[in-house]
Amino acid sequence: MTKIAFIVGEPSGDRIGADLIVYLRKKLADDLEVSGLGGEAMEAQGLISLFDIEELSIIGIGAIVSRLPQLMRRVSQTAKAVIEAEPDALVVIDSPTFSHRIAKRLRKARPHIPIINYIPPTVWAWREERAEKMRPYIDHAICTFPFEPEFYERLNGPPATYVGHPILKEPHLAPLLATPLGKRPPANPPRLVILPGSRRGEIDRLLADFGRTFERLNETLPGIEGVIPTLPRHRARVESEVFTWRHQPRVVTGHDERWAAFASADAALAASGTVSLELALAGLPMALAYRLDPVGYRFRHLITAWTAALPNFIAGHPLVPEHFHEIVRPEHLARRLERLLTDTPERRAQIEGFKDIREKMTIDRAPGEAAAEIVLDTMRRRAAIPNP
Structure with missing residues (x-):
């Protein structure tokens, strides 16, 4: 029986871990035992989690610092x-503040056990020395x-392989990717999808300015x-803010409704994050905004990346506009979005x-399948190294 342990700290990693387990089982003919830390999706694949990973679903330096004692207890356990x-x-998988501490301790105690990092730290954004x-x-x-x-190669990090993003x-x-970009002109009047973030702190820091932007538009x-x-758990918070707006957009929840909004919109105003990649693949022009939490803002000098937008990283140039902190100005955002909601050179440039x-994102097989092969190959290669 092959035994593989997992360390996952948030729901997105849980889904990726579950997908990986599925493909590992296929390649090992179900000769697989899983253990460690995961969420509901991985538990459905047979993992019994050490504790509820919701405890680890935190974002921002400020949140991490305030909960450090609790995190360290869970690290030891x-x-x-x-x-x-x-x-x-x-x-x-992901969550390096937590998961890499486990990896280091395992390597010290059991140096012969191979360790694979699915979704490694974003060294391309900040703290390059981590690689x-x-x-x-x-x-x-x-x-x-x-x-x-x-x-990772340039920064002398571990061997690294691109397998594709789960969003693919x-x-x-799928139907959006099958539709040629730029064929549908913007509607009249146009349609805007507003995405203030998936976490309470992001929503609190951006939603009011997004509302003023919508009023100006x-x-x-x-x-x-x-x-x-938005997510069901945030609906009441979002609706209470939207209720104060003179012009009120619809608030919807659910996965189907979210993608329906993407498919029918002409442009997006979004909190910078993974959603920007979803919007780019869907072919939806966007303006991005973000505000760090107060503690994170004090550490902003650690950010070394030339951009925080995933579409820009992949494209290799400033394709989508970004607005941070003091530059999150409704008048500025509205003028930017006017150019994206109508047939302009700016809109066409983003779509191109x-x-x-x-x-660049295209893959020839499922990410989970490619990842499973890497895990098993790393195990085989590590097994060839004699135990110390």
């Missing part, structure tokens, strides 16, 4: 459990962005339609850039 389990391999520091305890990095392996498996995206583009897709992103 998890590392002890993984070491005692003596797995044939450890796969850590080289990973080499002693990470045997292979599995990347979900096509530009990452080059970064999204069923709602109603003056220059009368009749503009708006829709705000999205074609390049689609091409």
Whole structure:
């Protein structure tokens, strides 16, 4: 029986971990035992999690600092459990603040056990020195962005391979990818999708300014339609804010409704994050905005990236506009969006850039299948190294 331990710290990683387990089972003919830390999706694949990973679903330096004692207790508990389990391999997925501490402790206690990092740290965005520091305890990095392996090689990090982003498996995206970009002109009046973030802090810091932006757009583009897709747990918060707006967009929840909004909109105003990649692949011109939490803002000097927008990283140039902190100005955002909601050179330039992103992101097989092969190959290669 092959035993593989997993360390996952948030729901997005949980889905990726579950997908990986499915393909590992196929390749191992169900001769697989999984353990460690995961969420509902991985539990459905047979993993019994050490504790609820919701405890680890935090964002921003400020949140991490405030909950550091709790995190360190969980690190000790998890590392002890993984070491005692003596797995044939450890796969850590995202959440490097937590998961890499486990990886380091396992490498020290059981140096012969291979360790694979699925979704490695964003060294291309900040703290580049982390790449080289990973080499002693990470045997292979599995990347979900096509530009990452080059970064890890240049920064002397562990071997890295691009396998494709999980979003490419999204069923709602398939018909959009099959539709040639730029064929549909913007509606009159146009339709705007508003995405203030998936976490409470992001919503609190952006939604009011997004509302003022929408008000301004109603003056220059009368009749503009708006829709705000959000998570069920945030609906009440979003609706209470939208209720104060003179022009009120629809608030919707649910996965189907979210992708329906993407398919019918002409442009997007969004919090910078993974959603920007979804919008780019869907062919939806966008303006991005973001505000760090107060503690994170004090550490902004650590950010070394030339952009925070994933479409820009993939395209290799400033394709989509970004607005941070003091530059999150409703008047500025509204003027930018006017150019994206109508047939202009700015709109056409973004759509042309999205074609390049689609091409660069293309894969010839499922990300989970490619990742499973890397995990098993790393195990085989590591097994050839004699135990110390």
